[in-house]
Amino acid sequence: MAEPGDHGLSFRQDYFGDPAGWTALVDLLQDIFSIDVSLLDQFGGPDPSSMPFGYFNDAGVCVANFSAFSMPVVINGRPVKAAGFQSGAVRPEWRGRGLYRDLMRRAFAWTDAQRFELGLLLTEKPALYEPYGFRTIAQHCFVGEPPSVLPEQPPAATLALPGDGEAIKSLLLRRTPVSQRFAVTKQMEMFLLNTCFDPDIRLSRLAKEDVVVAWKLDGSCLRLLDVVGQSIPSLASIIAGLRVAPDRIATCFPTDLLDWTGAATLYQGYTVLMMRGAVADDITEPVMLSPMTEF
Ligand SMILES: CC(C)(COP(=O)(O)OP(=O)(O)OC[C@H]1O[C@@H](n2cnc3c(N)ncnc32)[C@H](O)[C@@H]1OP(=O)(O)O)[C@@H](O)C(=O)NCCC(=O)NCCS
Structure with missing residues (x-):
């Protein structure tokens, strides 16, 4: 089976320091989700805690990405070191080749190594993340x-x-x-x-x-x-x-x-909230993640 690296793409991690890399991600998210995250440039740029994982072609086009970022939360009064995951997308012509699987594995391994206790994401496709220990948390x-x-x-x-x-x-x-x-x-x-x-x-x-x-x-x-x-x-x-x-x-x-x-x-929104980590079991009462932190 072909490995992601066999497609003539370059893997890049933590690439926001390179303005061309950030612009390539802006283009990917514009093309896939029709959102303009370059609006952040007027407020100082992307979240400095972001850890993007991406594949780029020779022309510098970002063809696939998945990012982790720090999103500390409190659960029942206890501060929890949590990571959010966002900006997950693969350009249509590159889908079905395992690029996203590879990026998810890299991102989850990185947050595990950084000892994040909890992973959080919002998605329309929960089945994508269930194999990696994420489960849906009902929101109220x-x-x-x-x-x-x-x-x-x-x-x-x-x-x-x-x-x-x-x-x-x-x-x-x-x-x-x-x-x-x-x-x-x-x-x-x-x-x-x-x-x-x-x-x-x-x-x-x-x-x-x-x-x-x-x-x-x-x-x-x-x-x-x-x-x-x-x-x-x-x-x-x-x-x-x-x-x-x-x-x-x-x-x-x-x-x-x-x-x-x-x-x-x-x-019931368009997306569901998913969590990964034993600390999610501490959530026993109804919760909702403020829509202002949606990602
Ligand atoms: C969803 C998306 C990222 C998948 O990218 P991809 O590179 O084709 O995925 P991969 O080939 O790496 O497949 C990874 C796994 O996800 C599964 N998968 C792919 N698309 C899926 C979907 N729509 N729903 C559920 N599972 C899916 C694959 O079967 C594969 O499973 P496996 O590891 O058990 O074999 C891509 O279709 C995309 O960008 N879609 C539009 C944006 C989007 O929905 N992003 C996710 C936001 S939460």
């Missing part, structure tokens, strides 16, 4: 009525990218997790990129608490996507600052820090 959002009493709160300021990028980045670097049950503790690039990709996402800054709230209005339902700051205000304070009067609240993360709770409701 939390739905309920808004708090009946709201505190006095000055109106939140609206933020926008790219103009407010530095202020948002500084909060993302100092953030506390939005939930102690399960949330990301540090991740910046995906928050910025997801904001750029989805024009319906609103960012509002509560001055008193110094937090940025990522949210959407879906009819009369307030969808809370993430809260970024050094402490998490109550849901009542957030709603008071946003100056909205929703009939319903749906939070896209567990509500243990919000001084409010909603009914856990199965969330």
